[in-house]
Amino acid sequence: MNTDRIHAQDDAKAPEPVVAPLGEADKEKIKRLAAQLSAQLGDEGVSPVIMTGLIRLVDFSLLALSGLTVQLIYVLPRSGFSFGYLFTILMGSALAVLAFQIADTYQIQSLRSPLRNIPRIIVGWLIAFSAMAVLAFFLKIGASFSRVWFGSWFVTGLATLVIWRHFVAFSIRRWVRDGTMERRAIIVGGGQPAEKLIRSLEKQPENDVRICGIFDDRDNRRSPPIVAGYPKLGNISELVEFARLVRIDMLILTLPLTAEKRVAQLLKKLWVLPVDIRLAAHSSELRFRPRAYSSIGTVQLLDLLDRPITDWDSVAKRAFDIFFSVLGILLLWPIMLGAAIAVKATSRGPIIFTQKRHGFNNETINVHKFRSMYVDQTDQTAIRPVTKDDPRVTPVGRFLRRTSIDELPQFFNVLKGDLSLVGPRPHAVHARSHDRIFNEIVEEYFGRHKVKPGVTGWAQINGWRGEIDSDEKIRQRTAFDLYYIENWSLLFDLKILFLTPINLIKGVNAY
Incomplete structure (x- = not known):
């Protein structure tokens, strides 16, 4: 009997996973689990994309520095300074990095193995030098450069790269062991499909995924409490809360592709989390375009x-915010x-008013404003929002709120890292409309916190x-915020920043 087909049919008919509000006992259990796991995992890791980008930058810098050093020691005392040498050094270093990229020397698996990486480095460096020699020949400028400098740069540059790449390999192996360069994953759905996935991942020599546990709504009969040595930590309701307390990078759904309805239902509940969501596709006969997949060794995952705003986008946005x-x-x-x-x-009390609001991933942050109330x-x-002509607001506070000057201390929140200059506005933790909290009105509300x-x-x-x-106002705010998240770019941020003063002059809905 084909048990996989039976499970697939059962999953396809499974009722929608209900993410009901957690009771206090459930919340305490999840907090204990999250605290235990956080203590084991340590601090947030380093993105492989950021790491390989930095290695490219260091490669370029080391090669350029090698060429400049030889120029200063040998060429400068004999011929003086020449911009031709500087241009050639920069061009040659850039060509070398391009050759290393084409030779796949920046893949994490290559960086971990000097024996695999160094031959490619030598070939890439030879190609860069060959390209410079050919250009010098056809441009008839070869006589303008010292052959001693040219050969010395090749040797010193290559020696520097070999030493540097051995250091990189040692560091990456250590970071993989201590979890600095791992991706932390939760398996969604247990049983035999989860076990197959886990066993397949364990066979991959370049596996950088650390499984932190399993969450499944099914009972222990269909989803055992322990699968391949990993415990089932809770249900889908508890997963949403758990992922907000522990830094999780990825959720991997182990449901069959035939269970389309259940996959869609799970995505509806889980998309509000700031994580990558993948569907295990290694055992499926269905095939999509290659770009639809990401791979861990030979294990294929369908990118859902x-x-x-991850990797270099997050670096660029942070630099934008600070600047x-x-x-x-x-200026202000x-x-x-x-x-x-x-x-x-004009009124007694502190100058700054601090309020607890929802931040990234539903974390609670302290947001600062100039005090505008008595x-x-x-x-x-x-709980009681400020209304037009609200008697609680001081005369000075009314002006500050209308012009949004009361928000200026939030520049310091941005420098601290709690806020970004542009993004969904943070709402107070207990903010509500007509005695209903916002996520009760708008199902997608917490998606703002991605x-x-x-x-x-x-x-x-x-x-x-x-x-x-009104309910419509929070629905419209959420819709615009989600549009921003889905269409983010630095140019979009710049546009919003430019339009903000124009909008403030109008003073619409500000009191």
């Missing part, structure tokens, strides 16, 4: 959802100083700012 936040503080510090004096001079009427919970919240955002410049006194 990717985390937004424009520092620029904003330098007189306004910030004036606001601080006005708040202190100190004995401030609302830390934001990226860092922002000081300004796409929803705000489209008029969705201020009081949320």
